Amino acid sequence: MEKKVKFNELFNNFYDKVHRLCRGYFNGNEAMASDAAQDVFIKVWEYLDSFRNESKISTWIYRIAVNTCLLHLRKQSAKKEKTTDTFPVTATELYTFEEEEKLKKMYGCINKLDEKNKVIILMILEGVSYEEIAEVVGITEGALRVKIHRIKNDLTKCVENGKL
Amino acid sequence: MENFDDLQNLWNKQSGSPINTTTSDLIKKAEVNMKRVKIGQLLAIGILSILTIILTGYFIWAGAYRLNALTIGLGIMIGVIVVRIMLEWISVYKLKGIKPDSSMIEFSNRIARFYTWRRKIHVIFTPIIYISYTAGFALLLPSFRENLSYGMYLYVLISGFGSLIFLAFFIARKIKKETQILNLLKRIKN
Numbered sequence: 001m002e003k004k005v006k007f008n009e010l011f012n013n014f015y016d017k018v019h020r021l022c023r024g025y026f027n028g029n030e031a032m033a034s035d036a037a038q039d040v041f042i043k044v045w046e047y048l049d050s051f052r053n054e055s056k057i058s059t060w061i062y063r064i065a066v067n068t069c070l071l072h073l074r075k076q077s078a079k080k081e082k083t084t085d086t087f088p089v090t091a092t093e094l095y096t097f098e099e100e101e102k103l104k105k106m107y108g109c110i111n112k113l114d115e116k117n118k119v120i121i122l123m124i125l126e127g128v129s130y131e132e133i134a135e136v137v138g139i140t141e142g143a144l145r146v147k148i149h150r151i152k153n154d155l156t157k158c159v160e161n162g163k164l
Numbered sequence: 165m166e167n168f169d170d171l172q173n174l175w176n177k178q179s180g181s182p183i184n185t186t187t188s189d190l191i192k193k194a195e196v197n198m199k200r201v202k203i204g205q206l207l208a209i210g211i212l213s214i215l216t217i218i219l220t221g222y223f224i225w226a227g228a229y230r231l232n233a234l235t236i237g238l239g240i241m242i243g244v245i246v247v248r249i250m251l252e253w254i255s256v257y258k259l260k261g262i263k264p265d266s267s268m269i270e271f272s273n274r275i276a277r278f279y280t281w282r283r284k285i286h287v288i289f290t291p292i293i294y295i296s297y298t299a300g301f302a303l304l305l306p307s308f309r310e311n312l313s314y315g316m317y318l319y320v321l322i323s324g325f326g327s328l329i330f331l332a333f334f335i336a337r338k339i340k341k342e343t344q345i346l347n348l349l350k351r352i353k354n
Contacts (some may be wrong), residue, residue: 004187004191007187007191008187011187011190015181015183016180016181016183019181020178020181023181030182032179033181034182034184034185037181038185038190038193039189041185041190041287042190042193042194042197043264045190045191045271046194046198047192047263047264047265050265051265060265063264063265063266063267063268063271064264066198066264066268067264067265067268067271067272068264070268070271070272070275071264071275073348083340095177099174099177103174103175103178104172106171106174106175115268115272116268116269117270125171125172125175128223135267136268137267137268137269138266138267138268138269138270139269152168155171156166156167156168156171157166157167159166159171160166
């Protein structure tokens with residue numbers, strides 16, 4: 001019973017964050033993001049008993065989310081599904097045409113980054129702390145800081161001129 | 165001129181994500197998933213045990229002095245199936261051992277190692293298993309020719325080699341898929 005209460009709490013606190021991370025990972029594809037986010041929480045339930053408080057629970061969930069998205073990408077790569085030109089429908093109501101175009105470009109540019117940089121920038125955009133990102137990716141905080149500066153520059157330039 | 169803060173503001177403006185599931189649904193799915201894995205393992209153990217019993221029983225019954233093309237052919241076919249099932253079983257066990265809560269780099273390295281092992285299976289074991297299985301089947305043919313009607317013999321011959329050709333295509337497709345995955349994982353550099 002206690003496990004269910006804990007799981008409910010985690011679901012309520014993290015589903016949106018995990019879904020947004022997955023959505024960025026899959027170039028804005030809502031359906032793939034929902035599938036992956038559900039898979040993440042299935043794994044959270046399966047592995048919750050093995051969580052030993054060695055890291056923050058949020059770091060633990062982000063690790064599962066990132067690795068699950070990677071596995072989904074693996075399946076997608078095997079199926080040769082393309083996620084180009086996908087864009088979250090929910091976003092369109094809140095943006096001007098110009099902003100919508102820019103957000104599309106932004107998703108496209110994020111998708112051009114390599115897997116590791118993609119995860120880093122998505123977590124930066126979601127406001128995850130550097131310490132947590134370093135733990136999720138498995139690099140030192142120093143190495144992460146060096147990378148972040150470059151990725152931010154690359155992304156900004158890409159949105160501006162379409163090239164990475 | 166763009167700057168990252170503009171992009172951050174644009175990102176933040178996105179609406180929340182639609183929730184199209186409930187925690188009880190997810191728990192149910194997780195339980196079904198865990199049950200399926202357990203059943204799969206039990207099934208693999210069951211098939212392996214039955215095949216081993218049949219194989220051992222058959223050879224005890226046949227005795228070494230009665231070894232002929234039929235017993236050797238059957239023995240080879242059953243033997244390579246057992247090896248194949250064991251390899252698949254080891255693969256499932258190895259994949260299950262890769263915990264999803266490790267860091268991205270550790271996780272992708274372990275997954276890449278897993279696919280390297282799968283590649284070894286495809287490059288080394290699969291051809292040996294495939295050739296041995298085909299040879300085993302070929303060894304059975306004279307006995308089929310002797311004991312079956314011509315029509316039935318033709319049916320066995322065509323369907324047997326037909327399935328082997330189909331199997332070759334299936335294996336080739338699987339190898340191609342797994343190689344693509346391995347290449348993708350290799351792009352996640354340390």
